[in-house]
Amino acid sequence: MKLKDLSVIVASWESRQWDAFIAEYLPAGVLTDAFWSGRPCPCPICGGKDRFTYTRNRKRGDWVCRKCNNGSPSGGDGLELVRRYTNMSYYELKCRLNGAAMPTPLQLPVRPASTRKPLDSAAKLRRIEQQWSAASCLSPGDHAMQYLAARVPGLRAPKPQSLRLAVQEYWHEKKLIGRYPTIVAQFTLPDGRMATVHRTSLDPRRPEKATVIDAEGEILPSKRNDVSALPPAGGAVRLMAPRNGELGIAEGLETAYAAYMQFGVPTWYCLNRVLLSQFVVPDGLGIQTVHIFADFDAVDEKTGKSPGVADALALQKRLRQAGYKVVLHRPKVRGTDFCDEWRTVYQLRQMSNQAVAA
Ligand SMILES: [Zn+2]
Structure with missing residues (x-):
């Protein structure tokens, strides 16, 4: 059977078929509302916070990323996105979209070596x-x-x-x-x-x-x-071992340590609020309770929400649905994080210690 060329297969696709194709190969964690609505979001290929936009501008699953070419802007169609995300070759994609099994390696056509590969x-x-x-x-x-x-x-x-x-x-x-x-x-x-x-x-x-x-x-x-x-969705920096089935999650290194000092809960951090909202509890560590230490950001005028709290709520909802006990902690003062709050708590504790000593 002769395989149909990729260009022939996709020629008849409408925009929503491109969407479905992307949804089949990229994990749900990166396919956020922001992704589908074409708002800036983390890049499925190279991460970041808001460098990626799913533009659909030629109705071919089109996207752009400010950093995807070794730190410079790049973009392409849905085939390119899936190919780069999965590391499949165009040939492998062609086989899959033809519904054909991959041939044994000996039959693979030889790809010419490109001069400058990312x-x-x-x-x-x-x-x-x-x-x-x-x-x-x-x-x-x-x-x-x-x-x-x-x-x-x-x-x-x-x-x-x-x-x-x-x-x-x-x-x-x-x-x-x-x-x-x-x-x-x-x-x-x-x-x-x-x-x-x-x-x-x-x-x-x-x-x-x-x-x-x-x-x-x-x-x-x-x-x-x-x-x-690898795509970073779901991960964290594992600062310390969970204890008694409990683990804390924060956005940043400093807030993770501050939350640990204030609450005594071993805490990891996810680097930013989007990755925090995508955090996945690893199996095998006995974690049953997750404490989320949200940054209490100022309200975003566009959404009317505090971004850090909104993403923490999204994580809370998902983890509860997955059966975890979840405790959401938020600093008392708007515009602060737990690093700020811990400084205040620490000073108050120092003062009361001094008062007791005097
Ligand atoms: Zn990128």
Whole structure:
């Protein structure tokens, strides 16, 4: 049987068939309302927060991403999205859409080697694994510990297995901006695989985040993900082991530690609110109760909601449906997170300790 060409198969597709095709190959976690309605959302291929838009602008499952070409903009049709997400070749897709079984490798047509290929999944994995293995474990008084102690007063917590420290070069648009002590965090999927590493660049002299400025004076983010070897939806940075079947979930590193100090619940973090809303409880750790430590963001004028709380509520709903006990915690003051709240609680506790001592 001669296989029909992909272009022939998709030629008759309407926009909703493209939608259905994408829905078949991408996981529900990335196919959010924002995705389908064409609002900025995390990229299924390379992550981020709002770099991806499903535009459908030629009615062929079209999309754009600001970072998908090794940090530069990229886009394509639904075939390209599915192919890049799944790492299938066009040939494999062609077989599938023809309803045919894949031929044995000997029959595969030889693909000409392209001159400049974007990093494939294996290369991305090698890259993040190299960064992780090149970084060293935290030790008392190092840059990472000093930074965390400055952000989360009184911090006492188990030594994190998922954080390391390295001096890393900061590159932006192929230019070296500087070298910084960098917290390297391992972002782990529910099945235990590492999806990416998240990096926080620190000031070399003071216990604070680095101020990173390029030659044109643009301020660059001190916190960034590296390439995503795997789609990050569902994962978290596993800061400490769950205890008594309980686990906390927060957006950021600092809020996770602050929540741990305030509530005593071992807490992981998801890097941002979208990934928090997509968090999946891993099997095999005995987790029954999930505490969600929401950021109480100011109200977004477009939605009329506090984004951090809205995403925390979405997670609460999904986890409850899955049978978990869920406790949603929200800071008392609008516009704050648990890092802010812990500072206040800590000061009050210090004052009352002093009052008792006096
Ligand atoms: Zn992308």
